[in-house]
Structure formats: C-alpha cells, structure tokens
Amino acid sequence: MITGDLKSQIDAIWSTFWTGGVTNTITIVEQLTYLIFIKNLDESEVRNELKARHGFKYTPIFNQEQQQFRWKNIKELDVNARHNLFTNTVDGIFPFIRSLGKETSLFATHMKGATFGISKASVLDQVMEKLENIDMSNQDTKGDIYEYLLSKLEGGGTAGQFRTPRHIIKLMVELMQPTLEDTVCDPSVGTAGFLVAAKEYIDKHNDVTKLDRYENHINKKMFNGSEFDATMLRIASMNLYLHGVEEPNIIDVDAVSKDNTISNAYTLVLANPPFKGTIDKESIAPGLKNVTDTSKTELLFLALMLRQLKTGGRAAVIVPDGVLFGSGKAYKSIREEIIANNKLEAVISMPSGVFKPYAGVSTAIIIFTKTGTGGTDNVWFYDMLADGKSLDDKRSLLVDEDLFMDFAFGDAFSKRKEIIKDADASIPKKGDNDSEDAFDFLPNKKEKQDTLHAKFNLPQILDHYRYLKSDYFKKMHGKKGEVLHVHDVPENLGWDKFMDGTCTHDYSDRTSQSFLVPFKEIKENDWDLSINSYKEIVYEEVVYDEPKLILKRINELSSERENLANQLKNIV
Structure with missing residues (x-):
C-alpha cells in the first residue's frame, strides 16, 4: 500500500500534469506508465550488465544504436532535446518501444498504438525529475506505485466495469493458489490486476530454479486475457511486462462475442466481469446463449468461463448479488448449469461498501470447478462483514x-x-x-x-476455505459440517495448521458467518444462492419495563423539572 512520502511524490507528479494542461485521467496514467516502463527497461538492463560480469548470458534490450533511449542517458539531455527524442515519430523513443517483443507477439501488436502525449517540454522535464527522485529498485514499491496509478482509473465504466480492490484480488488468488502448471485467464482483463496478482503469488511460492524451468510457459502461455479497449490493452500488457511476463497473451476481442472462439483452454479463471452491461444479441456467441439466453454481460461471462475452462479447471469470480437470486429464466439457467452440471464450491458474500466510493453495489465471490458431470455436494457460504476498511466513502484502513x-x-x-x-x-x-x-x-x-x-474477515475466510478443502475436515466434522467428538491428538486434527476456532467451528451452524448448505436444499430452493435464503438470524429479546414504571419515571422527571424551574425563578 502506498502511503506517506511516496504517495505525496506521486501526487506531486499528478499535479504537474494537471498544471501543465494534461487533465484526462487515462492519458495521465498511460503517459506515466510509459515513463515508468522506460525507466524499468534501463534498470533491467543495468541488472543484467552487472550479472554478465559473473558469466550471466542475456539478450540486451538496447543495441549500440539505441543507447540514447536508456533512462540514464535521456535524463542527461537538455529539456528540448529530450522532448524531441520523445516526439520524434521516426527515430524516437516511441518507435523503439513499439519494436520491443517479438514482431508476432501480442505485446508488440498492442504497443503499436503507443503514442507520446505530453506536448510541453517543461512538463516532461518536471515529471522525469520527480520520477528520478523515487527509488523504484524494489519490485514491491514499483508495484505499489503502479497500483496507485491504476487506482486513479477506479469508477464505473459505460458497461458497469469497476476496478477490483487489490486486497480482494489477493484474497481470490490466495483462495485458488495458482501453480506453475496452470494457464490463467481473465476474460475481462482491464489493467490485468488479477493476472499480476497471480504472477506475484507464483513468484512468492516458487524458487528461482523452478521459475527458470517454467520460463517459457510463464512468458508465453500462462497469462491470458481479453479486452477490446485499446488503452487498456496497452496498460495491461505493460503491467504484465513490468512484472516479468514478456509476452502476455492478451487478445483484442469482445469476450462474449462470436469473434471469441476459445474453449477448453484454461485451468484457472480469475475475474470481475462487467456488471449490468449488455451486448447486441446478434453478436453473442451461439454457445453462450445455449447456456443462458440473455444479453446481460454478468451472465454471459459465466457461460464463457465454463466454455473456456478445461475439465477440472477452477474459477473464482465476482458477481453482483442479482446473479445469485435473480428470478428470470436466464439467471436460473446459469445457476443450474454451475450447480447441477458442474461443481459449485463456495459463495462468499461481500458487504456493499467494498466498491465504495465508486459504487455501492452488493457483490459476492463464487468459486466453482468445471466438471461437466456435476459434483456439487455441500456449498460453503461465508458472510463477509468486514474487509479491513471502513465501509463508507472514505474506506479508511481499520x-x-x-x-x-x-x-x-x-x-x-x-x-x-x-x-x-x-x-x-x-x-x-x-x-x-x-x-x-x-x-x-x-x-x-x-x-x-x-x-x-x-x-478484518479475510484471514478467517482464507483459513476456513483451506480447512474445508483439507483432509483434516473429514476427521473432525460430519457431512453437514457439524463437529464430531473425536479422540485424537490436536496435531492429527490440524489444530496446529489453522487459526484458533477453525478446526472446532460448527459449519452446520447457520447463525454463524461460515456454514455449509447441501446441494439438495439449494435445488429445492430453485437454485437460489443468496446467503440470506439460508442464513438464520438470531433475534435478541428486548425486555421493556412495565408501563406503570415508565410513567412513574416520567412523573419523577417532571417533578424534578418543576423544582429546577422554581429555583431559577427565585434567582431571577
């Protein structure tokens, strides 16, 4: 999380753009992304040059004729010469950026539209000077800066798109635990937040030797997505490039249209697809309409995920609450498809304040596995009440x-x-x-x-889910999730592996935040997945005094008031 001096430095850069006449949010983010990208290229080259002294072999980013494009050399130029280097459309730095990556790569394709948008040399000079004063050698710091820049894009889009808060993305990635064997996809990729988080998880949980062995898979096949906004395609590509994915497979296509023919391709989907968007029925892929006959994007994307996943593939997806309990035929059909014909594992209800201050929409995370043959038994419901931040427009850290x-x-x-x-x-x-x-x-x-x-409920959500998926759960709990009386040492029951209370929680208790609901009950309830349809509310009994006691107290107060009023009259 970006705070303190670093946040002030980025805000100062933002102000420089504004005072310099660049006021469009997307333009600022894109231009700053280009500059950070250029700075990062030079830093990567410097690291490789240092390692080369010890026998490390690498392919240089800059050849002899391109040394002028290195950040360390650009910053030494005078103001106008530097600006000319950026504005030169033939031999300048942007033609160089567009040439990065293999000519046939999607990264190179998306970067063809990269253009310089800072018209004043003085603004470029001030921005570069401020960027130079920020230490971005630490990858986490760089990631925080980039996330903060992308947070400027938060808000509702024309198709109901909302950027997912970083901690919710992290929760979903941690729940799914991506591996090096996975092929991950976000069909509504946006700025690639989910894919970057998955890459960070992979980096954190694997050593360098193993990462090197999977280098080709990571760079070319592991990270996939679709997006039809040209600016987002560039930002997503650069975001992944900055996080070590050289040729991300982000395709330029309307995901739920006939143009997208991908199927049975991925092992993991992480997404927050557009809410309340619609698409022309004539352009919808026919296979999706067979699952849910609708033009609503929140339903079509779920059908798309089922199509794109391989058998055994998993998905963690944010959906608006309406998807969980909508009574229309299209809503019921997609729920039935996921529950009856595949395996629904979890429904995590989130408080409506999660997307504030940009939207008050109520949402949930659903987790399912593509089987094609059913398999849903007990569905885990969790009622998230607190996500670590205040649920008002300020979203203060708690x-x-x-x-x-x-x-x-x-x-x-x-x-x-x-x-x-x-x-x-x-x-x-x-x-x-x-x-x-x-x-x-x-x-x-x-x-x-x-x-x-x-x-802060997120630690328990993660802990409960991992426990339910572990072998320990069946040792300690019955089919309904009730706690069994087991005579065994705590270590054999997983007590040393999970948080206090996780192993002894009664998952059949529907008055709790965390409980199980059997397939049969969901089916009988018309495939309703709203947590309120199953959660039991405990009402606290309120005891009131007898009316005569209340009247007595009122009379006593009246008498006291009169006495005080008389005393005041005597004083006057």
Missing part, C-alpha cells in the same frame, strides 16, 4: 497496514496464534527459532484474534 497487506499467512499464523490470542503476551523479536516469514502477519498492537476479526 487494521495494521502490514497485516492488511500480508494477511495470507497460512501456517505462519498457527506458529504464533497464541501471541494474538493472549493480549498480555509480548511480541517476540525476529530470529526466535522461527523463520522471519512467521512474523509477517503480526500486528503492531497486541490485538486479540476475535477483536481483529471484527474488523
């Missing part, structure tokens, strides 16, 4: 920033769960017999787990 950014602690949490549980415990120092990773999640304040949970 928990420790480090915890919010690194909530996917898994086993590390188990190692230190007693520390959070015991409010009187002191936080140990790094190096106490455990890896430093075990401390990544620790909040600065000694908050109890339940107090923390009231503000």
